[in-house]
Amino acid sequence: MKLVNTISEIKSIISLQKQKGTTIGFVPTMGALHEGHLSLVRRAKTECDIVVTSIFVNPSQFNDPNDLKKYPRTLESDLELLEKEQCELVFAPTEMEISGSEKPDVSQYDFGPLESVMEGKFRPGHFKGVAYIVHSLFEIITPDKAYFGEKDFQQLTIIHELVKKYELPVEIIHCSTVRESDGLAMSSRNINLSEEERKTALLLSSSLYRAKDLSNSLSPLKVKDQIIKELQSEIQLQLEYFDIVDSEKLNPINEWNESYHVRACISAYVGNTRLIDNMRLIP
Numbered sequence: 001m002k003l004v005n006t007i008s009e010i011k012s013i014i015s016l017q018k019q020k021g022t023t024i025g026f027v028p029t030m031g032a033l034h035e036g037h038l039s040l041v042r043r044a045k046t047e048c049d050i051v052v053t054s055i056f057v058n059p060s061q062f063n064d065p066n067d068l069k070k071y072p073r074t075l076e077s078d079l080e081l082l083e084k085e086q087c088e089l090v091f092a093p094t095e096m097e098i099s100g101s102e103k104p105d106v107s108q109y110d111f112g113p114l115e116s117v118m119e120g121k122f123r124p125g126h127f128k129g130v131a132y133i134v135h136s137l138f139e140i141i142t143p144d145k146a147y148f149g150e151k152d153f154q155q156l157t158i159i160h161e162l163v164k165k166y167e168l169p170v171e172i173i174h175c176s177t178v179r180e181s182d183g184l185a186m187s188s189r190n191i192n193l194s195e196e197e198r199k200t201a202l203l204l205s206s207s208l209y210r211a212k213d214l215s216n217s218l219s220p221l222k223v224k225d226q227i228i229k230e231l232q233s234e235i236q237l238q239l240e241y242f243d244i245v246d247s248e249k250l251n252p253i254n255e256w257n258e259s260y261h262v263r264a265c266i267s268a269y270v271g272n273t274r275l276i277d278n279m280r281l282i283p
Contacts (some may be wrong), residue, residue, distance in 0.1 A: 042085065056137075063121075172213075194271065238269040242265070
């Protein structure tokens, strides 16, 4: 495994590989790696000749400076994990290397309603920052395939739109959310949960499973109302949203026959930690 910190070096390495006809798999991360990230690396290794994993905590996607400040940075242990997975290349640039001394202009990225609902409503500008860094990394790495987990489902929808809008020559690969044995979606933020908060956090995934069960007998609106009512009674959890949406356009679903692909999405604070999750309800 080789660690690279500069754009010029990573481009040079990849250029040489592509001259040999090597297929490049790419796993972009912000570090603090867990089994979810590693599962993406493993999937990429089965489908590509070499795998590049990036580690970069992107300031432009944080609308809360405190959230950026407390985001876990664990480069040494991340590298150890990637070494065990036999990841060929790790790209870990500095902020200066990516953006220079100027704050990046993300205003060019406009995804309309896709970026104004759910996460976009509570994190204004977040997806513009995501689009900026993903677009930048795609241009640097020039991967054949890029791997993303479905836990950040709205982000995945935005990335698909980014690729389409800018006609980027990369295939986006969806990978299922990896969960702990008790159902909690794996997240770099889980490390911030106390023992009691960890138990409370299970309400996110259990609510999604309950919504799936209720979908057999109730309308989408009634399922949503029931889940919100139950979660609002939990004093240790602060619900931001629970929505049932079409998977492609993220439009709210009023009747089950409105879309063949329906997801329930949730966000909540447990203590000071913000968590998200989602689950496919149909099909």
